[in-house]
Amino acid sequence: MPTYQEKVGAEFTTLKSIVRFDELIARSIRLKGGMGYLVCVSELHTDDDDTIKNLAQWRMEATTFHNKFNVTLDGTKRWLRKLLLDVPDRILFLVLNRYGHAVGHMGLAHALNEECLMELDNVIRGVSVGDPGIMSVATQALLDWADKTIAPKGFHLRTLEDNIHAIRFYEKLGFQTYGKQPLRRIESNGEINHVPLTEDDKNDPDKYFVCMKYDADKAT
Numbered sequence: 001m002p003t004y005q006e007k008v009g010a011e012f013t014t015l016k017s018i019v020r021f022d023e024l025i026a027r028s029i030r031l032k033g034g035m036g037y038l039v040c041v042s043e044l045h046t047d048d049d050d051t052i053k054n055l056a057q058w059r060m061e062a063t064t065f066h067n068k069f070n071v072t073l074d075g076t077k078r079w080l081r082k083l084l085l086d087v088p089d090r091i092l093f094l095v096l097n098r099y100g101h102a103v104g105h106m107g108l109a110h111a112l113n114e115e116c117l118m119e120l121d122n123v124i125r126g127v128s129v130g131d132p133g134i135m136s137v138a139t140q141a142l143l144d145w146a147d148k149t150i151a152p153k154g155f156h157l158r159t160l161e162d163n164i165h166a167i168r169f170y171e172k173l174g175f176q177t178y179g180k181q182p183l184r185r186i187e188s189n190g191e192i193n194h195v196p197l198t199e200d201d202k203n204d205p206d207k208y209f210v211c212m213k214y215d216a217d218k219a220t
Contacts, residue, residue, distance in 0.1 A: 004116040007150040012091045012111070015040040016084075029093070029145045031137050038093040038138055038145075041084065041105070051094070052076050054102055058126035068192040088112065092122060095138045103127040104135060106142060111152070118146060120157040120214075123166075139173055143214065155214040160194075160207055170212055181209040 002010070018024050018040065029038035045051045056076040084092055092107035109121035120143070125135050143155060158181065159166045167177075182205035183194040194207050 004150065004152065005112055008089055008111045011149055012088065016042050016091065018042040019044050028096075029141050031134070031141050033137070034098055035131070035134050035137050036095065036097040036103075037100075038106075038141060039096060041080070041092040041094060041107075043085065046077070046080060046085070051102070052080070054126060055080070055105070058104070058124050061126075062124055067194065070190060090121070093138075093142060095134060097131045097134060101127075103131055104138075106135075106139060108142070108146060111150075116153040118150075118152045118155050120155055136169070136173065143173075157212050157214075158209040159212070161210050162207070167210060167212075173214070175212040175214050177210055177212050179211040181211055183207045183209060 015027060018027065019042070021044065024039050024042065024044060025037070027040065031037060041051070052073055056071050056073055059076070060071040084090055087109075089112035090107065090109045091111075092105055094102045095104040095106065097103050104123075104125040104127065106123040107121045109119045111118045120139070123135070123139065146152060146155070155175075157170065157175065159170070161167075161180065182197045184197050184201060185206040186193045186195060197205060
């Protein structure tokens with residue numbers, strides 16, 4: 001029987017290798033109530049100008065990320081290759097509504113570990129109007145898909161403490177807070193990053209991550 005790590009490698013690699021639209025739809029995750037689909041961002045999208053434009057625009061407009069930098073189309077293409085498709089334990093899905101229009105994305109990261117845990121990652125609602133509730137339904141569908149196909153021992157996530165909307169969103173899905181991670185703001189060359197405090201940094205943190213975990217048995 002394949003191990004958890006083997007399942008992650010096989011499933012993520014297969015989905016990210018897709019180069020045909022019909023296969024992409026065939027391997028999509030259907031959302032309940034006919035609300036839409038989750039489709040994997042794959043090799044098919046590396047020269048898809050519309051997808052690249054959406055990814056760049058949504059990141060540019062996001063106000064709750066812990067890192068901020070100058071977003072460009074070329075930079076987004078490099079990110080898609082080097083920090084997504086070429087990373088074996090990271091995967092991203094576009095959230096499509098029932099008309100097939102992309103309204104956001106979400107993914108899983110840091111999935112290859114001895115604890116057999118997955119991190120819910122990169123959840124962005126790119127189109128703010130229409131399709132009420134689609135991000136909640138899509139997130140639950142992603143967790144259910146991963147649980148069924150790969151069977152991790154759990155899910156976790158990190159979100160900034162001042163992002164109250166996100167915290168409440170995840171709590172409604174069944175995530176529970178289990179800790180906080182102190183962060184230091186570092187600004188360089190026009191970029192802002194919030195990184196975990198080092199052991200010798202005794203000053204008050206600039207921000208905190210709220211760390212949350214998902215218990216499927218207690219989720220409603």
